[in-house]
Amino acid sequence: MPYHGRYLWIILLMAGFCFGPSLSARGDNCAICGKPIPGTIYLVTDKVTGEQKEVCSDCIKLPRCSICGLPVKDGTQLPDGRYLCARDAKTVVLKTDDARQICGQVKDDLDRLFSRFTSFPTNVDVSVIDRVDVDSMFITEGNNFESPDLLGCIRPETANDKTRYKMSLLTGLPLAQLKETCAHEYTHAWVGENVPKERRTRLGRDAEEGFCELVGYLLMDSQNEEVEKKRVLQNHYTRGQINLFIEAEKRYGFDQVLDWMKYGVAAQLEAGRVDELRDVKMPSAMPVANGPAIYTNNHDPHPPATAPAIIKLQGVLWGNQPVTIINGCSFFAKDLKQVKVGVTNVTIRCLEIGKKSVRIKNIDSGTEQELPLPSN
16 A cells, blocks of 8 residues: 655755865864864755755764754764754654644644635544654565655555544654644545545646645744745655645635645646646536435425525435535535525535435534434
8 A cells, every 4th residue: 555655855965065175274163073174175055954064074974964964973863773963853853642742733733724624634543653664664565775764654544434544753853844744644634535536546646745745834834934834845755746736825725726636627737837726627416317326305306596594404415425415505525615594605514424414514603513304
């Protein structure tokens, strides 16, 4: 079963080299040991700040920090063999209980941030892995090559017709990076729960990863995590899809991004053609010949011409992905839409669809209710 996860592209730690003698009178001191550099100066890029650091020929041989890529002289070695410099060791999350608690907060933050549009799955189990676990995963999957720098992954597991998602997050990540990774993986679960199967078969892998990065990026933006936002944009894992999703969200809104993910025609976004985000094929809520069975009120098979005075369930179209009709508007489970109630509009979310009833949440009042299918 394939993993959904993010892989940091391999970055050259030594961004460039300056060869030739260097006199101590020039004042060139090593950024790691602090001593004057008597000979060759090595320039190493700090992946956290983007700055280039001058390093001496002795320190260049030291192990590298798994976070910033700089040589580690006075730092920490994790049980799985990774090194952390003294600076980055202060920012990482190492304890399993802390990581799970942070992920629970991320779930709440996502639901609040996107409450106008959608909610994120609750059927997710979180665990923490280290570098040894990552290496084992790729050997188990039959890939006998050096595993990439995996930050997290998620996979669905189905039993008794119920699906749960198993999320694994790499320990030893900085707090902001752990939050963004967690948001990314929760979004993969959202795709599994909300995007129709037929659409998932046509959706490009880079596009799905770009959408997941968009959600993580927007969460970081809401929390003013500028360093993590920069890291997301510099990561080429999505092959440019993250930049196109950010552009599309700014131009058309997050609701249209969700519609494209669920019903879009194209497999991915294309540079210069972001307007194709609006090219979607919304499903019809009406049954077709030889189609799935529909459970509805036989005395009122069609939506009324005028809006009901109350929120009213008018029909359920039962199939692989059930559809319900409420006040003349069709909903899939988890959809958030406005319906006409009398002369006003009310925003509701369809929480769950059954054959004889539907559970909804009135976003305006915050109340939940179950709508029964009218009896004959």
